Amino acid sequence: MVELVKIAVDAMGGDEAPGVVVQAVVEALKASDKIKVFLVGQENAVRSELSKYEYPQERLEVVNATEAIEMAEPPATAIRKKKDSSIVVAMKMVKSGQCDAYVSAGSTGANLVGGQALVGRLPGVRRSPLAPLIPTAKGVSLLIDCGANVDAKAGDLVQFAKMGSIYMENIMGVKNPKVGIVNIGAEEEKGNALVKETFPLLRECQDINFVGSVEARDIPAGDVDVMVCEAFVGNVILKMYEGVGSTLIKEVKAGMVSNTRSKIGALLVKPALKETLKKFELDQYGGAPMLGLNGLVVKTHGSASVTEVKNSILQCIDFTEQHISEKIQAALNAGA
């Protein structure tokens, strides 16, 4: 018998928890028979949501955790004090080896702090980056790091490049993924102090396919598979993506119904346009993995849809089956 991938899911995380999370878990269990889910949260609330659905009961366990960490709480304090919160209880199940992976739509800060403090980094990993996939004209690219470690050092960025390469090659099936460093110009002498220090280190790496600088302007085109950057910059890129995209789409839609002639046109255009814009929706790609930990931590949006949470759960299967953590550890400890 094949061993199931065991996933701890934070039932209390996200704007519409536990409802959205419970529904997503049920859908994930139906979509794949390779997983067993441990739903961690306030038992009564979780069971009440669960009672709405039919699902394979032998692959679901509810684990009671009486506390919940709110979005606005200071992360480090919350993780330290709320020992019976869903995040803390679920993360400890990964640390102990009871689960392979963890998924949460809860507080980003608490998940980032908890990932490093409770799940813990693999030996040799300096910092654990948050690495979302972002949609591009050619498919998706990995943006690494995106919020976990502001003020990173050059050595951290080199590790991010290696971890990102392994992820894209093994999970996304990109052969010899192209790695670029986010920069403000194409030439090697461009950049701030951090980029100038990191660039030659990346060029010397034997185990990645470093292609040089990638300007922010070229990110949406998708010419590079792994985009390495410091977390403050990565966060700005991710948020700009969301902000510019949603503002433009809103304006385009409003513009289309601004008069009768174009209202009729809008009706005709709508199905094709919907198909096009789907490519640029973040939720079909699931959440962002934190790489380099003792088990997979996936952080998905607080406003995540059922589809996004479901996909975040399903992405844990490949991660575990492909032994990404082991590959990362081997690569970091073999190289420079």
Place this chain on the structure above:
Amino acid sequence: MVELVKIAVDAMGGDEAPGVVVQAVVEALKASDKIKVFLVGQENAVRSELSKYEYPQERLEVVNATEAIEMAEPPATAIRKKKDSSIVVAMKMVKSGQCDAYVSAGSTGANLVGGQALVGRLPGVRRSPLAPLIPTAKGVSLLIDCGANVDAKAGDLVQFAKMGSIYMENIMGVKNPKVGIVNIGAEEEKGNALVKETFPLLRECQDINFVGSVEARDIPAGDVDVMVCEAFVGNVILKMYEGVGSTLIKEVKAGMVSNTRSKIGALLVKPALKETLKKFELDQYGGAPMLGLNGLVVKTHGSASVTEVKNSILQCIDFTEQHISEKIQAALNAGA
């Protein structure tokens, strides 16, 4: 008689120089009788372009400069060695007081280096930021700094905030402009080391209307008039704006003509859509000013259209008539 605003224009800068530049100068001269333009560049080429147009000859002078600085040249070396280049000659006309302002679509690097080295900073100005206006859902906001000074210090960012406020209030007519610092979260404790150090300094400034952090996601909404950031981050924001916008618009257009039904719809929608997207085109706002120098330096895109270059020239009028440089100097030397 009212004194004319005297503007040195780099005739050799930009992808299609001198053609585009000369045409833009002619249109600017026709659009406003408040300006006199000094067209600096290779005289034969400039005069040959000029011969195509009718224009008020008494408000145009051609100044010969035999060299041109190419986009790919190392900026500092080019400025030092090419003493008879259009950029160097034109900038010196500002430094000497012969001109009030300068406009170029040439090498960003050479213009930034030249601005600081040849035109020179006003007394008390630590660094001179490049500050483009970016289109938002509510109009435009100033993004400062956007490429002139990577690895800036907290004290630099405080000056940027003051300069940006003066610009938005006096040039764009925004009363008591809202100033935000670009950050990765809304709370004061969020951010990297630079932002954490700068935040309390901005809060203490009496002469600006500081409203706190602005997340990149909220930039396109336009809730803040002046967005302060370090240049690497600012450059990424600007380039993401261009990249995401153009990729999305391209995909939307392609999606619309993907089948017959939507092709017909696209025809009906087109005029309204064009009107909407116009708001998000960068060229109607002219180029980006470098603030805090002994005269105005305006850098416009290498690929700038005739309209963008023309608007860059016309924006020098308000800047000079409103005595922005004097106001900046007074504010920086009065305050903390």
